[in-house]
Amino acid sequence: MVKYSSGMPTMMQEIGDATFWKDTDGYIDGKDALGDVIEAGNRIGLKYLQPLLDNKIRSENYLSLFKKIGKKLAASPNSTFTKKEFEDVLNDSESNVFKDFISRSRKLGIIELASSKKQGEYQFTNQLYPIYFLIQAVLEEQD
Secondary structure (H helix, E strand, O other), X not given: OHHHHOOOHHHHHHHHHHHHHHOOOOOOXXXXXXXXXXXXXXXXXXXXXXXXXXXXXXXXXXXXXXXXXXXXXXXXXXXXXXXXXXXXXXXXXXXXXXXXXXXXXXXXXXXXXXXOOOOOOEEEOOOHHHHHHHHHHHHHHHO
């Protein structure tokens, strides 16, 4: 839970709130914590990220890219990514818009240049964002 809160009060609040309200036995184990982090990721996404996406990003290609990246990074949300890592799963349309996707996502504060400052290496600005995109990808697959 600490890993995913990133030392950010909003994240800590959401994870703590999810944990408090979902707990039924007074004991938080790894399974509880994982479920609570997923719940918090969904809440963060709905409150802070979804309005940005609804108002600023309407491209299906961009949303598809977020979901693909989220699926890969959700298990290790501090990880960085490059276009090269996704070349085998991007369709032609997604590949063509990747540069613009990065630019737009950076302007909106969703992703940033990775701290390593390597050319073309990025990371999410919030560790719960990839979890949110993973949740959205899973929900889409269930439909």
